[in-house]
Amino acid sequence: MARYILRRVLLALPALFGLVLLTFVLTRVIPGDPAATLAGDSATPAQIADIRARYGLDRPIWEQALVHVKQVLTGDLGSSIFSGRPVIEEIGFRLPATLELTFFALFLATAIGIPLGVVAALNHNGPVDQLVRLISVGGLAIASFWLALMLQLVFAMEWDVLPLRGRVEVELGTPPLRTGFLLIDSLLAGRLDQFRDALWHLVLPAVTLCLPGLASIARFTRSGMLEMLQKDFVLYARAAGYGRFRLYAIYVLRNAVTVTVTQIGLLFGALISGAVAVEAIYDWPGLGTYAVQAILSADYKALLAVTLVVGVVYAAVNVLVDVVQALVDPRVAEDIR
């Protein structure tokens, strides 16, 4: 297994390398002049040219790319053109916020989507199945900004039971950051009030973010279950006298989720990109809002770092998914040995 993980990691490296190069070229060809941004509104052309030379922006693009790759390889992601602070520092604060949001959304999508899919399959074409179908069509069709506004309107403004935006209540403060995940750090600090606060702030953004994922997980689980319920081994297990719950919730489901698990890996990419919009709406201090800000200010160093970090996270999640898949299905484990 360890060798398999290593191999998967090594396989991910060329893709990440390609990502670094591609995003570099992209950031350099999109409109916006970072040197001008840096120099400020009142700068003279001479000052701008000076800055351009200092940052190497006057060199041919392939040379710039080479320098950039070399820096990345030595672990140097550079400093933000906008704030002047090391990009890695700014991201280090924001990445956990985004990960906490996306992982929580993924957790909701899985924890609700899989049982929904199972129940729908067992109720094939019955009323529950129709309801689940409605939810999954809705989940995919509803625009997240509209849903976010509705949720804010109802839960934050009308009923005032959940916070409107942000990640914490400022008066309450934050626990000392160890993992960067507030749910975990608050527990580590023994601050239940802060845990509750963090959780309450997570609910609306996570619900907004999870819905499309929940819909597709429910659909995949449902069709996986329907397929598996046709199998001879289900008939055999029933004849042999398996208990109903054991049969469907464990015996058949484990086969059905092999497909769902693959789906979750792909879904994670969608969650991260969905997080950009959701973070913007809920004012969530994560990578998404950071990336938007970087684009608006032509902060290509920040943008490059964000894409790289997201790429690494995405690759890591997919390696993880492959591992889970091997754990669920012994035939996969066999193939990789």
Place this chain on the structure above:
Amino acid sequence: MSIMGEGRPVLSVENLAVHIRTDAGVARILDDVTFAVPRGGALGVVGESGCGKSTLLRAILGILPRGATVPKGAVLFEDRDILTDRAASARGRIGFIPQDPYLSLNPVFRAGDQFLEIMRRHAPGSRRDHRDTLVELFRAVQLPDPGGALAKYPHQFSGGQRQRLLIAAALACEPALVVADEPTTALDVTTQREILGLLRQLTTERGLSLLFVTHDFGVLAAVCDQVAVLYAGRVAETGPTRAVLDDPQHPYARMLLACHPDRAVDLLGIPGTVPAATAQPPGCRFHPRCPASRADCAGVPPPLLPLAAGRAVACPYHAEAMLG
């Protein structure tokens, strides 16, 4: 006579009908099926593909498909009707050897765990006892490395080995009756012979009764002392295997054995086909193809008429038909 067959039968199926609602209407899959498996005996149900053999077993095992109903009849197992008496359900109390050893085990669970779950629910004793029993049975079915087999996944066994596993599992809860649905059709001929020998040996040794479904007369003769010949969901003829195979009475059985002395497949060169389950002819289901049929064959379905020597035939004209 041996003591076999004395006393009440372990399983008796009485006037069983099974209907399945389909898009094309109600399929009358089984109709008025009656037979009994004597205690300690082996009864074979033989018939061509599609005649309702698997459906019959599914009715007995309580795993009929969606849309299936049992408008009539009873299945008495140990003298209780397992169709109506929920507490008497046969699940776990009748050993089941399925048709396809490749598809009948869940690929993502260890063989041992799959069987231990069955035993947890249906066999007395601790998990330890169950493991010991299974390993013992794995040895009895001559599985290589009986101890190691528990921890292996289905794909790590060959087809023949999987069928041995399933035979062991069928015996694990010490059932009085084992039912087998063409357990060797998915295997090659050599393996087939070994498995049948094993099944025969184990059931005799343990005094188990066997209900065995097949379309192979050779297999039937090797394993079963009684036979019920099925045509289009009805019993055409029953009796001791040797007698029925040597001297069939029902026109269908006679024609079938004449065209195929080895296997029940279709009737070669005889006009007509097996009727669709949704469009069974009235009266005797075989009459449209029967060379000896008469006008009243299309009337009331003929009941099983008892003959000498424990035989019965569902054709009032079998004696005349014989001459023709």
